[in-house]
Amino acid sequence: MxxxxxxxxxxxxxxxxxxxxxxxxxxxxxxxxxxxxxxxxxxxxxxxxxxxxxxxxxxxxxxxxxxxxxxxxVLQSQEVAKALLDHRSSIYSDRPPISTMKAIGSEFNSAQLRYSDEWRLHRRIFHQSFRSEAAKDYLPIQLRKARQMLQGIIETPDRYQRHIELFASSIIMSAVYDYEAQRNDDPLLLTAEKAIKVFLEVASPQTSAILETFPFLLKLPSWFPGANFKRLAVQSQKNATAMVDIPFRYARERVMTATSNPCMISESYKRIETHGNADEFELALKSSSATAFIGMLQFTASTLTVFVLAMMLYPDVQKRAQTEIEAVGGADWLPTFEDRSSLPYVEAVLRETLRWHPVFPLGLPHxxxxxxxxxxxxxxxxxxxxxxxxxxxxDKVRYPNPNDFKPERFFMANGQLNDDTVEFPFGFGRRVCVGRYFADASLWIAMVSLLATFRFMRPLDSDGKEVDPIFQWSTGLISHPESLPCRVVPRHRDMTADKLADIINLSA
Ligand code: HEM
Incomplete structure (x- = not known):
C-alpha cells in the first residue's frame, strides 16, 4: 500500500x-x-x-x-488563426501527408499538395487566372450562366437545387475549359460530379483517418468481408482519372487547333514557354483545372443553398433586398455587375450568408x-x-446573436457598410483559397439575380399552411442543406419563361 x-x-x-x-x-x-x-x-x-x-x-x-x-x-478565433497561419506562414503552410492519396486517385488535387515546388507551380497557375484583376475576365460568363440558371428555375422550380449546381459547374467548365455544358445530362458534368461524390465519401475525415491508420484495408481483396474501402477507393480512382483527363483533352485540342475562346487553359498555354519543363507544366495545369471544378461545385453551390434557406426563414430580409433591387432598376429588371455598388443590402446578405453557415466549417488542414x-x-x-x-x-462579441441571419450587422451607424468583408470562410495564410474572388463574383451575381426574379417561401403542409422545411445537413467536409424543400415562385405574377427570356435578351 x-x-x-x-x-x-x-x-x-x-x-x-x-x-x-x-x-x-x-x-x-x-x-x-x-x-x-x-x-x-x-x-x-x-x-x-x-x-x-x-x-x-x-x-x-x-x-x-x-x-x-x-x-x-485547433484554432478557434480569427486572431489566433491570423497570428499563426498568416503571420508565421513559414511554419504553417504545409498540408499533412496523406498516404492514401494515390490509392483514391486524388493526387492531382492542388489543395492537398505538400508545401513544395509542385504546389508553387499549381498556385502560380491559379493566381495568374483567378487573382482579383484576372478574375474580372470571367464576369461575362458568370452573368450569362446566372441568367441561364433563372431560365432553368422558372421552367422547373422544383429542381431549383439542380439548377444552382448546374450554374456552379457550368461556369467553371466555361471559365477553365471553354466548354459549354448542355443544360440536361451533360456527359462531362455528370462524370465530374460522380467523381466528386465518391471522392468526398472516401475523403471524409472519418474514412481518411481510418484508412491512414489501417492502410491494409485498401489492400484487402474485393471479395473479403469489409473490403468496401477498397471498392470505394478503386471507384474513386477510376472516376477521378476520367474527371481530370477528359475535359483537359477537349480543351487542349481546341487550344492546339486555335479554336478555343479565352479560358484558364488557353491563357495558361501562352505562358508555357516561360516554364522550363513543358510536361511538368501541362500536368500541373491539368490537375489545377480539375481542382477548380471541385472548389466551384462544392463550395459555391453549397453556399447558394444556404442562401436559399436563409431567404426562406427570414422573409423580411428577402423583402428588404428585393425592395433595394427594385428601387435601383424597377420591377422587370435584372442587375449586372455594374450595379453592385448601388446595392449595399444585397452585399450585406452575401456577407451574412458566408458568416451564418460557413459551408467548409474546418477548412483544410495545415x-x-x-x-x-x-x-x-x-x-x-x-x-x-x-x-x-x-x-x-x-463569435458572440464580433457577431452578437450569431444564430440569427442579420445582414444589418454589417452596417455602421451612418448607414455605410462596415469593413468586415467576412474573409475567414476562405481560410488563412499562404494556403488561403485561390478561387475567392471568382467565388465572390459568382455568389453575388447568383444571389442578386435570384432575388430580382423569385420569392423563396416555406413549403406548405396538407392544409395549405406554411411549415418549416424539413431537411438534413450534409455530413463530412462540407456542410450544406441536402434536398431542401422550398417554394420558388416568380416575384411578379405575370413573369413567365417567355417574358424572362425577353428581359434577358433586352439587357444582353
Ligand atoms: C464559396 C466558395 C468557396 C469557399 C468557402 C472556399 C473555401 C476554401 C478554404 C477554407 C480553403 C482552405 C484554405 C486554407 O487552407 O486555409 C480553400 C482552398 C482552396 N480553394 Fe476554395 N473556396 C471556395 C471556392 C473556390 C473556388 C471557386 C475555387 C477555384 C476556382 C477554389 C479553389 C481552391 C483551391 C485550389 C484551394 C487550395 C489552396 C492551396 O492549398 O494552396 N475555391 N478554399
Missing part, C-alpha cells in the same frame, strides 16, 4: 512529460484521450467543429487533441513544418493545424 502514492506520482510525472513538448512548455489544453483512438470517441463525427468548440469553451482559443496518434491543434511556441503553448513539428471557421462565425 505504501507504494501507491509513489506509483501515482510516477504516472503523473509520465503524463506531464507526455503533455509537454521538447521544451518546458505545455501543449495547448485539450480533453484527455484514449491510447490509439485518442479523442475519437468524444468527437461528434458528423460535426467535429461543434465538439472542438465545446472543448474550447473552458480551455481558450487554441486546443490540442489526438486522433489515431495524429496530433491536432501542417507544421517546425515546432513553434505561441502564448506559452508548445506546438510540435508535424502537427495538423485546423482553423475552426465555424467557431469564428459564432
Amino acid at each position: 505504501i507504494y501507491i502514492p509513489a506509483i501515482i506520482c510516477l504516472f503523473l510525472a509520465i503524463y506531464r512529460v507526455r503533455r509537454k513538448g521538447s521544451s518546458n512548455l505545455s501543449l495547448p489544453p485539450g480533453p484527455k484521450g484514449l491510447p490509439v483512438l485518442g479523442n475519437l470517441l468524444d468527437l461528434n463525427g458528423s460535426q467535429p467543429w461543434v465538439s472542438f468548440t465545446q472543448w474550447a469553451s473552458t480551455r481558450g482559443n487554441i486546443i490540442y487533441c489526438k486522433l489515431f496518434g495524429r496530433q491536432i491543434i 501542417y507544421t513544418a517546425d515546432s513553434d511556441v505561441y502564448n506559452d503553448h508548445y506546438i510540435p513539428k508535424g502537427a495538423i493545424v485546423m482553423a475552426n471557421i465555424w467557431a469564428m462565425s459564432q
